[in-house]
Structures are given as C-alpha cells and as structure tokens.
Amino acid sequence: MKITAIKVFQVDLPLREGRYNWSGGNFMEVFDSTVVAVETDEGITGYAECCPLGSAYLPSYAKGVRAGLAEIGPRLIGHDPTDLGPLNRHMDAVLRGHPYVKAPVDIACWDILGKVAGLPVYKLLGGAEQESIALYRAISQEDSAVMADKIAGYRAEGYTKFQLKVGGDANDDIARIEACRAILKPGDILVADANTGWTMADAARVVNAVADLDVYIEQPCMSYEESISIRRRTTLPFVLDENIGSVGDLVRGIGDDAFDVINLKISKVGGLTKAKLMRDLCVAHGIPMTIEDTWGGDIVTATIAHLARSTPERFCFTATDFNSYVTVSIAAGAPERVAGRMTASDAPGLGITPRFGVLGEPVLVIN
Structure with missing residues (x-):
C-alpha cells in the first residue's frame, strides 16, 4: 500500500460559550482547525484533525499546520502508511521539530491501519x-x-x-x-x-x-x-x-x-x-x-x-x-x-x- 495523495481542509469551529479565556489575557472565540485526508492506492483513506489553541499557548499555530504539511507532504507520497515506525522516522528526518505538523499524518495513518485490519484504533x-x-x-x-x-x-x-x-x-x-x-x-x-x-x-x-x-x-x-x-x-x-x-x-x-x-x-x-x-x-x-x-x-x-x-x-x-x-x-x-x-x-x-x-x-x- 502506498500514499498517493494528501488533501488538507480548513474549518472554523466557533465556541458554544462564545469565548474561552486563559492566562495572560489570552482568549479564543473561533478555532481554526485543519482536517487531513491521506489517500492510498488501494482506495482506503485515513482522516485526522489538528487544531492548535491559537498561537500564544504552545509553539504551534493553525496556519503552521498547513504550511508544514505543504513542506513535508510531497516527501510522503509513495510511502506505506501502515509502516508507522518508518513513516514517523522519515517525517522527523525531512522536517526537524514541529511535531504538531506531523501529528495529523500519523493519526490518519492509524485510521488507515485500522481500516486495513478491520479493527478500531483502540484495539x-x-x-x-x-x-x-x-x-x-x-x-x-x-x-x-x-x-x-x-x-x-x-x-x-x-x-x-x-x-x-x-x-x-x-x-x-x-x-x-x-x-x-x-x-x-x-x-x-x-x-x-x-x-x-x-x-x-x-x-x-x-x-x-x-x-x-x-x-x-x-x-x-x-x-x-x-x-x-x-x-x-x-x-x-x-x-x-x-x-x-x-x-x-x-x-x-x-x-x-x-x-x-x-x-x-x-x-x-x-x-x-x-x-x-x-x-x-x-x-x-x-x-x-x-x-x-x-x-x-x-x-x-x-x-x-x-x-x-x-x-x-x-x-x-x-x-x-x-x-x-x-x-x-x-x-x-x-x-x-x-x-x-x-x-x-x-x-x-x-x-x-x-x-x-x-x-x-x-x-x-x-x-
């Protein structure tokens, strides 16, 4: 099985309570979330989502997810999504740091692995x-x-x-x-x-x-x-x-x-x-x-x-x-x-x- 395409979606997620406040006067009202689809040559697609808490919580930010995927995505085409160890080591080799960028690719590949095995991911x-x-x-x-x-x-x-x-x-x-x-x-x-x-x-x-x-x-x-x-x-x-x-x-x-x-x-x-x-x-x-x-x-x-x-x-x-x-x-x-x-x-x-x-x-x- 090989990765043939990675598709990236952006979606806004407004808060039910209207606003979320934490230390330092930081707050969010609408979260910017990225959804990733990893497609394969066997017609199985895995899905994942990554949503940083703004840009003032951790060294991560919503646009950074998509920019990072544009950087590493072409280097992942052709890799076997069910070989999770080699895939993660490859992602770490082609992009130093930025673990939040790699997370949705890894998670989508777990989704693929579960579908291939016919088992829920928790198994x-x-x-x-x-x-x-x-x-x-x-x-x-x-x-x-x-x-x-x-x-x-x-x-x-x-x-x-x-x-x-x-x-x-x-x-x-x-x-x-x-x-x-x-x-x-x-x-x-x-x-x-x-x-x-x-x-x-x-x-x-x-x-x-x-x-x-x-x-x-x-x-x-x-x-x-x-x-x-x-x-x-x-x-x-x-x-x-x-x-x-x-x-x-x-x-x-x-x-x-x-x-x-x-x-x-x-x-x-x-x-x-x-x-x-x-x-x-x-x-x-x-x-x-x-x-x-x-x-x-x-x-x-x-x-x-x-x-x-x-x-x-x-x-x-x-x-x-x-x-x-x-x-x-x-x-x-x-x-x-x-x-x-x-x-x-x-x-x-x-x-x-x-x-x-x-x-x-x-x-x-x-x-």
Missing part, C-alpha cells in the same frame, strides 16, 4: 481497558462567582472533574479556587490550571493559600525549572502540561519526580505513535494522565477516545470531549458525551466519516 493501541472514559470540563477564566456557577451547571450534566483556568492575579485566583471547591462534593476533582501564567512568587502565594483544599496544581510557571521549584514547596498533587512535549521531557520529569500527573496532548507530541509510547511509559511508572489535545472537533475527540479507551482506568486521570465545546460538527460517528463520559467507536479505524459539506473543498492537495 491496535493495546485493546479496551475501559468501556467508557470519565471527562473533565475546562472552565474559562472569569470572575470567581461566574466560574463556580458554570461548574454547578456542568456538574448537573454529569461531570465530576473540572479544570479551572487560573494564572491571573494571585488574589483573584485564590478566590476562584476557593469558590469552586466550595460547591463541589467530596471526591469531585478540581484542577487549578495556571497555563504557565504565574511568576514563582505568585505561584508560591497561591499554593500556600489553598494548601488545605482538595485541589491539583497544574503548570504554574513558564519553565520546567520554575514549575518543579513550586512542586517542592507544596504537598498538593501536581500536574505538568506545557513542559511535557516529548518522550525526552517525560523521561526527564520521571527522573526528577517533577509531577504526579501529566497532560498528554496527542498533537503536541506528534501523533498517536509517540503518544502511545509516552502513555505506556507513564503506565509503567505509575503516572496517571489526562488524555487530550490542544483543541479540536469531532475527529480530535475520536482520536482522544481511542487512546483513552486503551489506557487502564487507574492511569487515565481524565479525558476531553472537545466536540461538545464547539457549534460545528465536522464528522459523523464521533463520540458523544453521556453523563460526563464518552467512549470510542467499535468501527474500523477511528470510526468517523467527515462531513465534506461542512469542510468544503480542500485548501491544499498534494499528489
């Missing part, structure tokens, strides 16, 4: 460890009372895990954490995610102020060194996200005892092949993970569901149903949230069918 990733996956809800940064009200509303829909966007003024963030923890029940999970937004001084103030609360602290500062300094100052469970972007980062963090949980974002690390390797390393070292991505719609959500479903429940801290955050559906067969949980399709591959009437014509064709 190829290790098999069903869970029938359904517990989801978290990200709560956009606003006034503490508004955030608490939103948590109450989402809790009524079945969510029991919440990621609170903090990383602003330390006094405001202390109030946000206190107000949101107060309305939750024992056993509900609250994660205070600063998204690198605190200075070390502010982070130290916040973790000391909320030391008696049941809350996780996530990615307090910009650098790895700053963040693990804060870890040493708190007994609260600790999550790293932005600083864990590769197998090397993960191995370093395990050696340094830098976290209790990591966020494993599939496109950030380069796709399912590398995410599976990192997932398996975490399981081997007893580290729970949030299985997710930077953002996206139906196809990203399906990809998350397959990796999460093949992850042992005790190590799957939570996952994300990004398609419930946006107003546009780009694929049939995607996971649907039920009482705060979702599952992966049992159909071959990712189990999704793109809605080409929504996607429109490709913005780039490589053959």
Whole structure:
C-alpha cells in the first residue's frame, strides 16, 4: 500500500460559550482547525484533525499546520502508511521539530491501519481497558462567582472533574479556587490550571493559600525549572502540561519526580505513535494522565477516545470531549458525551466519516 495523495481542509469551529479565556489575557472565540485526508492506492483513506489553541499557548499555530504539511507532504507520497515506525522516522528526518505538523499524518495513518485490519484504533493501541472514559470540563477564566456557577451547571450534566483556568492575579485566583471547591462534593476533582501564567512568587502565594483544599496544581510557571521549584514547596498533587512535549521531557520529569500527573496532548507530541509510547511509559511508572489535545472537533475527540479507551482506568486521570465545546460538527460517528463520559467507536479505524459539506473543498492537495 502506498500514499498517493494528501488533501488538507480548513474549518472554523466557533465556541458554544462564545469565548474561552486563559492566562495572560489570552482568549479564543473561533478555532481554526485543519482536517487531513491521506489517500492510498488501494482506495482506503485515513482522516485526522489538528487544531492548535491559537498561537500564544504552545509553539504551534493553525496556519503552521498547513504550511508544514505543504513542506513535508510531497516527501510522503509513495510511502506505506501502515509502516508507522518508518513513516514517523522519515517525517522527523525531512522536517526537524514541529511535531504538531506531523501529528495529523500519523493519526490518519492509524485510521488507515485500522481500516486495513478491520479493527478500531483502540484495539491496535493495546485493546479496551475501559468501556467508557470519565471527562473533565475546562472552565474559562472569569470572575470567581461566574466560574463556580458554570461548574454547578456542568456538574448537573454529569461531570465530576473540572479544570479551572487560573494564572491571573494571585488574589483573584485564590478566590476562584476557593469558590469552586466550595460547591463541589467530596471526591469531585478540581484542577487549578495556571497555563504557565504565574511568576514563582505568585505561584508560591497561591499554593500556600489553598494548601488545605482538595485541589491539583497544574503548570504554574513558564519553565520546567520554575514549575518543579513550586512542586517542592507544596504537598498538593501536581500536574505538568506545557513542559511535557516529548518522550525526552517525560523521561526527564520521571527522573526528577517533577509531577504526579501529566497532560498528554496527542498533537503536541506528534501523533498517536509517540503518544502511545509516552502513555505506556507513564503506565509503567505509575503516572496517571489526562488524555487530550490542544483543541479540536469531532475527529480530535475520536482520536482522544481511542487512546483513552486503551489506557487502564487507574492511569487515565481524565479525558476531553472537545466536540461538545464547539457549534460545528465536522464528522459523523464521533463520540458523544453521556453523563460526563464518552467512549470510542467499535468501527474500523477511528470510526468517523467527515462531513465534506461542512469542510468544503480542500485548501491544499498534494499528489
């Protein structure tokens, strides 16, 4: 089997809540997502999606996905999409870095592999460890009372895990954490995610102020060194996200005892092949993970569901149903949230069918 063409589509995904705010005054109202179709000489096509969270979250941006695909795409024609190891090594050889560019190619090839094998991707990733996956809800940064009200509303829909966007003024963030923890029940999970937004001084103030609360602290500062300094100052469970972007980062963090949980974002690390390797390393070292991505719609959500479903429940801290955050559906067969949980399709591959009437014509064709 050979890759004969790569088609690239662009689609806007408006937010249901209108706006998503996080640290540093950053916000998004409409996400720019890229959908990739990898076609083969045997008539089997694989699909994937990559959607960076703007251009101020990670070293990635929406137009960069498409520019990078234009760069590497011609070098992939003729390669066997089911030889995932050689394909990934080839992509790394022809383009240094930029793992988010390579991720949709890798994921689309997993979709092809599943269709060739007649198996859902979660089977190829290790098999069903869970029938359904517990989801978290990200709560956009606003006034503490508004955030608490939103948590109450989402809790009524079945969510029991919440990621609170903090990383602003330390006094405001202390109030946000206190107000949101107060309305939750024992056993509900609250994660205070600063998204690198605190200075070390502010982070130290916040973790000391909320030391008696049941809350996780996530990615307090910009650098790895700053963040693990804060870890040493708190007994609260600790999550790293932005600083864990590769197998090397993960191995370093395990050696340094830098976290209790990591966020494993599939496109950030380069796709399912590398995410599976990192997932398996975490399981081997007893580290729970949030299985997710930077953002996206139906196809990203399906990809998350397959990796999460093949992850042992005790190590799957939570996952994300990004398609419930946006107003546009780009694929049939995607996971649907039920009482705060979702599952992966049992159909071959990712189990999704793109809605080409929504996607429109490709913005780039490589053959």
